[in-house]
Amino acid sequence: MSAVETTTPAVRKTALNAVHRQMGAKMVEFNGWDMPVEYPSSGGIIAEHNAVRTGVGIFDVSHMGDIRLQGPEALAAVQHISMNDASRLAVGQAQYSALLYPQGTFVDDVIVHRLGEDEYLLVINAGTREKDFNWVRDNTCQFTCRVENLSDDFTQIAIQGPKGVDLLQKLTDANLSAVKFYWVTRGTVCGLGNTLIARTGYTAEDGFEIYIPADESTSATVWNIVLEAGKEFGVVPCGLGARNTLRLEGRLPLYGHEISDTISVWEAGLDRFCKMEKPEFIGRAALEKARAEGLKRTLVGLEMVERGIARDGYKVQDDRGHEIGYVTSGSFAPFLKKNIALAYVPPEFTNIGSTVKVEIRGQGVKAQVVPTPFYKRPKKN
Amino acid sequence: MPYPTDFKYTKEHEWVKADGKNATIGITTYAQDSLGDIVFVELPKVGSELAAGKTFGSVESVKAVSDLYAPASGTVTEVNAELATAPEKINKDAHAAWMVKITLKNPDELNSLLSAADYEKFVVEESGH
Numbered sequence: 001m002s003a004v005e006t007t008t009p010a011v012r013k014t015a016l017n018a019v020h021r022q023m024g025a026k027m028v029e030f031n032g033w034d035m036p037v038e039y040p041s042s043g044g045i046i047a048e049h050n051a052v053r054t055g056v057g058i059f060d061v062s063h064m065g066d067i068r069l070q071g072p073e074a075l076a077a078v079q080h081i082s083m084n085d086a087s088r089l090a091v092g093q094a095q096y097s098a099l100l101y102p103q104g105t106f107v108d109d110v111i112v113h114r115l116g117e118d119e120y121l122l123v124i125n126a127g128t129r130e131k132d133f134n135w136v137r138d139n140t141c142q143f144t145c146r147v148e149n150l151s152d153d154f155t156q157i158a159i160q161g162p163k164g165v166d167l168l169q170k171l172t173d174a175n176l177s178a179v180k181f182y183w184v185t186r187g188t189v190c191g192l193g194n195t196l197i198a199r200t201g202y203t204a205e206d207g208f209e210i211y212i213p214a215d216e217s218t219s220a221t222v223w224n225i226v227l228e229a230g231k232e233f234g235v236v237p238c239g240l241g242a243r244n245t246l247r248l249e250g251r252l253p254l255y256g257h258e259i260s261d262t263i264s265v266w267e268a269g270l271d272r273f274c275k276m277e278k279p280e281f282i283g284r285a286a287l288e289k290a291r292a293e294g295l296k297r298t299l300v301g302l303e304m305v306e307r308g309i310a311r312d313g314y315k316v317q318d319d320r321g322h323e324i325g326y327v328t329s330g331s332f333a334p335f336l337k338k339n340i341a342l343a344y345v346p347p348e349f350t351n352i353g354s355t356v357k358v359e360i361r362g363q364g365v366k367a368q369v370v371p372t373p374f375y376k377r378p379k380k381n
Numbered sequence: 382m383p384y385p386t387d388f389k390y391t392k393e394h395e396w397v398k399a400d401g402k403n404a405t406i407g408i409t410t411y412a413q414d415s416l417g418d419i420v421f422v423e424l425p426k427v428g429s430e431l432a433a434g435k436t437f438g439s440v441e442s443v444k445a446v447s448d449l450y451a452p453a454s455g456t457v458t459e460v461n462a463e464l465a466t467a468p469e470k471i472n473k474d475a476h477a478a479w480m481v482k483i484t485l486k487n488p489d490e491l492n493s494l495l496s497a498a499d500y501e502k503f504v505v506e507e508s509g510h
Contacts, residue, residue, distance in 0.1 A: 332420040
């Protein structure tokens with residue numbers, strides 16, 4: 001009797017997968033990854049969300065990808081593929097940006113970190129790991145620089161919330177008060193030397209992301225040390241459910257929703273991250289042309305006025321019930337305690353206070369255009 | 382036993398408590414646990430007709446929308462207005478947080494529903510524990 005081996009693409013797991021399951025996390029498949037969506041022991045999505053807004057929560061975000069560019073022309077390579085201006089980055093500084101197709105639409109959004117004189121780290125989305133790496137490699141071969149896919153090398157833990165800095169400071173010799181938002185440093189974290197610490201995140205709160213070795217044992221040890229150290233701050237582990245509601249309140253885009261390969265930079269309202277004064281980058285020519293032509297649709301924030309929750313993909317109508325656009329992301333917002341959404345609508349509907357309807361199970365339910373971000377974290381004094 | 386023995390249950394996780402020609406309907410604690418935090422409930426108006434096995438409303442968690450299926454046919458006489466502003470009551474005590482009250486069209490329909498013991502067995506099988 002012979003056994004037939006079949007290789008079907010298995011769902012991928014981070015190094016912390018067993019830990020999440022052991023903690024009783026509800027698991028879900030996200031872009032090919034088996035990830036925690038919420039932890040009943042935390043109290044669920046709403047409790048996790050509010051812990052991040054008022055205290056601290058931690059996330060396993062190891063599913064995200066990492067691409068390093070290193071070499072004498074690394075900056076030139078980054079400038080060619082990224083729409084923001086990386087030449088403004090000092091060593092240790094990071095910026096939000098995007099990789100664009102020649103049509104001016106999105107390959108992916110990305111955080112560009114300048115780790116050294118000629119060393120840049122791009123942190124990219126989980127679902128676009130392979131696509132992005134191939135894109136970066138194929139579009140930078142003319143530059144003298146090495147392009148490496150480090151996605152499997154790191155476990156990435158996000159420590160997010162106003163008490164995140166207090167939590168992490170207990171575990172590192174790096175002086176975190178000297179690290180401004182969107183800057184990075186290296187230090188010993190939980191006994192691990194030379195660990196990359198970035199003051200970045202996807203929650204619209206202050207917080208950090210640490211990059212540690214991806215072996216299961218180290219990852220589990222660090223995760224548990226962080227949870228233990230965070231007890232005095234009420235730390236809870238948080239899953240993708242809260243990650244989504246947090247970023248939505250902060251109007252942070254999600255690939256495949258607010259940004260995609262059919263949506264342009266101008267439509268997505270990401271103008272300030274797109275430096276047209278750079279003489280060249282992939283997508284620049286198309287964006288210049290599009291800017292002259294004007295927008296056919298633009299991303300707005302909606303708040304439900306009548307009872308109902310607008311959800312991803314729901315149609316948006318004018319007040320007479322004619323379809324004018326669609327919801328890219330929508331949900332109950334746990335901290336704001338409102339039902340909010342982001343949606344693409346024609347430019348004539350973008351004035352704050354404009355009334356539209358969202359089609360919910362066949363009924364047009366009233367919503368209103370509101371400013372975004374829906375939530376902005378309070379300034380620390 | 383976590384499931385009241387004076388309720389009957391459906392495989393879609395609704396419960397119904399009959400009292401002569403009147404019945405009260407809600408969802409089970411297994412349902413609320415699976416859903417997570419409930420943030421929205423859509424219920425029919427007083428006077429609406431429910432048809433056994435057909436949808437009569439919906440319940441939403443942060444991440445998902447779930448239809449509610451009528452355990453029995455009848456006319457809605459009362460709707461729990463508290464759930465419009467405090468849907469989390471269902472998470473707190475699903476067997477107490479009733480959704481609608483109806484006058485039963487055909488009380489015999491209840492005979493084909495699950496007893497508490499059978500429902501508990503069904504839940505154990507479904508959740509794979």
